Amino acid sequence: MFSQTAEYALRAIAHLSMNPSTPQTTRQIAEATQAPMPYLSKVLQAMGRAELIRAQRGLHGGFSLLRSPEQITVYDVIQAVDPIKRITACPLGIRSHSNSLCPLHRRLDQAIALVERQLRETTIAEMIHESATLRPLCAFHAKDGAKDG
Amino acid sequence: MFSQTAEYALRAIAHLSMNPSTPQTTRQIAEATQAPMPYLSKVLQAMGRAELIRAQRGLHGGFSLLRSPEQITVYDVIQAVDPIKRITACPLGIRSHSNSLCPLHRRLDQAIALVERQLRETTIAEMIHESATLRPLCAFHAKDGAKDG
Numbered sequence: 204m205f206s207q208t209a210e211y212a213l214r215a216i217a218h219l220s221m222n223p224s225t226p227q228t229t230r231q232i233a234e235a236t237q238a239p240m241p242y243l244s245k246v247l248q249a250m251g252r253a254e255l256i257r258a259q260r261g262l263h264g265g266f267s268l269l270r271s272p273e274q275i276t277v278y279d280v281i282q283a284v285d286p287i288k289r290i291t292a293c294p295l296g297i298r299s300h301s302n303s304l305c306p307l308h309r310r311l312d313q314a315i316a317l318v319e320r321q322l323r324e325t326t327i328a329e330m331i332h333e334s335a336t337l338r339p340l341c342a343f344h345a346k347d348g349a350k351d352g
Numbered sequence: 353m354f355s356q357t358a359e360y361a362l363r364a365i366a367h368l369s370m371n372p373s374t375p376q377t378t379r380q381i382a383e384a385t386q387a388p389m390p391y392l393s394k395v396l397q398a399m400g401r402a403e404l405i406r407a408q409r410g411l412h413g414g415f416s417l418l419r420s421p422e423q424i425t426v427y428d429v430i431q432a433v434d435p436i437k438r439i440t441a442c443p444l445g446i447r448s449h450s451n452s453l454c455p456l457h458r459r460l461d462q463a464i465a466l467v468e469r470q471l472r473e474t475t476i477a478e479m480i481h482e483s484a485t486l487r488p489l490c491a492f493h494a495k496d497g498a499k500d501g
Contacts, residue, residue: 204353204436204464213456277459287353306479307362310426314470315353321463330455 204318205281211238212246212284213277219256220272220327226265246284253283272328281322289315353467354430360387361395361433362426368405369421369476375414395433402432421477430471438464 214236219227229247233240247266250256255275256266268275281287290312293304304312363385368376378396382389396415399405404424405415417424430436439461442453453461 204467205460213460217456277456307366307426310470310474310479311354311362314467317466317470318353318463321459321466325459330459 206285208242208246208285209281211236211243212250212280214238215243215246215266216250216255216268216275216280216327217331219266219268220275220331223268226259226263226267228265232266249284250280253279255279255283272331273326275327276323277325277327277330278319278322280327287315287319287322289319355434357391357395357434358430360385360392361399361429363387364392364395364415365399365404365417365424365429365476366480368415368417369424369480372417375408375412375416377414381415398433399429402428404428404432421480422475424476425472426474426476426479427468427471429476436464436468436471438468 215232215238218232218235227235229240229244232238232247233243236243238246247256247258251258251266254269257269258264258266278287290304290308293308303309364381364387367381367384376384378389378393381387381396382392385392387395396405396407400407400415403418406418407413407415427436439453439457442457452458
């Protein structure tokens, strides 16, 4: 239901949220998130266009968040890279449905609306700070996992 | 969020639900649902394997429902052709996450669970019988639309 693109974007944002004082290079983010570099580059560019992150050039350059993790929702991240689309018009282009969806598409859109609401209500900060026993993000277990294995 | 495959499958099931006494050929279903024949054929095969519909050969052969529309949910149809996948394990394969998801993947899975529940609670019969003013399915406006246009 959520694409690989959305998954990488969320991992990248989580990584940046946990490293607020040091801009992170694409290579650093790729290592932390286990994402392939060329794919990740495109994801980072899309998040740059959406003004979630910015790239700083130069010796200590890299990507950092443009807003605090409290001000970024899971929804914002997904919309930046692989938007959830609501059903706003009859997919069959039926003229008499131009103002109201049929029951099928209304139900499907209601399901999409539920997801949208759930993801709008979840900030990146909540995910990062949640839970004492479970460490915040899979991405951050990558190195632990390697050590374990 | 819902694939074209899921969309065609739902249209096809709706068409069969509204024509319970006459088996429908792939061509008839394709016309009613505005789906390309080869694509639709595969969708119908998948629904056959899932025992939602059956094909009868012969002169008056075609597809018909194996269960009543009251006993088929939107979820059943989607699962037959393009299943909604819950997140049951850490996508990063982190060993220490084998028993519990991190907050990110737990939240995403919660959103998927909401959708799953919504679609499990909606039967095809409800969609067909719902609403006096709006006719039940976009698919069934296809011919009207053509007349309108």
